[in-house]
Amino acid sequence: DSGVTQTPKHLITATGQRVTLRCSPRSGDLSVYWYQQSLDQGLQFLIQYYNGEERAKGNILERFSAQQFPDLHSELNLSSLELGDSALYFCASSLAGQGATEAFFGQGTRLTVV
Amino acid sequence: GDSVTQMEGPVTLSEEAFLTINCTYTATGYPSLFWYVQYPGEGLQLLLKATKADDKGSNKGFEATYRKETTSFHLEKGSVQVSDSAVYFCALSGAQKLVFGQGTRLTINP
Numbered sequence: 011d012s013g014v015t016q017t018p019k020h021l022i023t024a025t026g027q028r029v030t031l032r033c034s035p036r037s038g039d040l041s042v043y044w045y046q047q048s049l050d051q052g053l054q055f056l057i058q059y060y061n062g063e064e065r066a067k068g069n070i071l072e073r074f075s076a077q078q079f080p081d082l083h084s085e086l087n088l089s090s091l092e093l094g095d096s097a098l099y100f101c102a103s104s105l106a107g108q109g110a111t112e113a114f115f116g117q118g119t120r121l122t123v124v
Numbered sequence: 125g126d127s128v129t130q131m132e133g134p135v136t137l138s139e140e141a142f143l144t145i146n147c148t149y150t151a152t153g154y155p156s157l158f159w160y161v162q163y164p165g166e167g168l169q170l171l172l173k174a175t176k177a178d179d180k181g182s183n184k185g186f187e188a189t190y191r192k193e194t195t196s197f198h199l200e201k202g203s204v205q206v207s208d209s210a211v212y213f214c215a216l217s218g219a220q221k222l223v224f225g226q227g228t229r230l231t232i233n234p
Contacts, residue, residue: 012167043221052226053168053213066221100167102222112158113222115167 013037016101016116024124028089031119035082035103041065042084043113044076047098059084091123126151126218130225137204138233145199145228147188147214155216157181157190157197162211162227171199171212206232 013036023029035042044056055068059078070076073091078084088095098120102113131146149157156175160168172181177192186201197214209232214225 012169014167053224055221055223058221066219068221102168111156111217112170112173114170115160117167 012114012116014101014103014114014116016099016119018119019117020120020122022122022124023091025091025093027091027123028087029091029121031086031088031099031101031121033084033086033101033103033116035084035101036114039103039105039114040082041104041106041113042078042082043102043104044070044084044086045100045102047100047118048096053100056086088121093123096121096123126155126216126223128214128216128223128225130212130214130228132226132228134229134231136231136233139206140203141232143199143201143204143208143230145212145214145230147197147199147225149195149197149214149216151195151216151218151223154192155218157188158215158217158222159186159188159197159199160213160215160224162213164210168213204230204232206234208232 015034017032040061043058046054056070058066076086098118100118102115104113127150158173159171161171172183174181174190180189188199211227213227215222
């Protein structure tokens with residue numbers, strides 16, 4: 011058990027809908043990272059938050075947004091969903107914000123858009 | 125920018141065979157290097173790490189040495205088991221995030 015909790019584990023929704031994925035980091039970790047894992051594209055970095063502030067942005071679509079709350083949990087919002095958004099979405103957390111140390115991953119949320 | 129290149133999979137071996145999964149990287153500065161493992165249906169788990177040149181990370185019989193001169197961090201295990209079947213990711217610590225390779229799927233047959 012990594013200590014990172016993601017909910018829900020599975021999500022099935024229709025095209026055009028909006029969903030919210032939730033992540034609770036390990037106790038004491040200030041950084042949260044979101045990654046997308048598609049079958050053919052490996053792990054794609056989406057966005058990082060450190061202590062409530064956005065720290066780095068990757069290949070995140072404009073239809074996607076995220077935030078980190080004062081209690082350090084994070085949410086990833088995906089809107090106007092398309093079939094191609096079907097993927098595993100991972101959250102990871104680490105202690106550091108400036109310069110990545112090892113990150114600890116949650117079990118992921120499997121999103122299926124139908 | 126920073127990048128990680130892993131040997132393409134899938135890799136299939138017999139039990140007790142020797143394993144090498146190649147990983148090379150491009151980075152500015154001196155990143156830390158990691159190997160993560162993803163078992164079926166699970167998230168990524170940190171397998172081992174090395175934080176500076178010539179460091180050797182090791183765990184569960186796996187080893188990798190940080191080679192600055194060849195910018196490599198190859199994963200090795202002397203005798204693999206069926207339970208080692210998984211996807212292995214090499215990664216480096218970039219300025220703000222971990223940069224991952226594409227992953228190598230390893231299957232061990234009994």
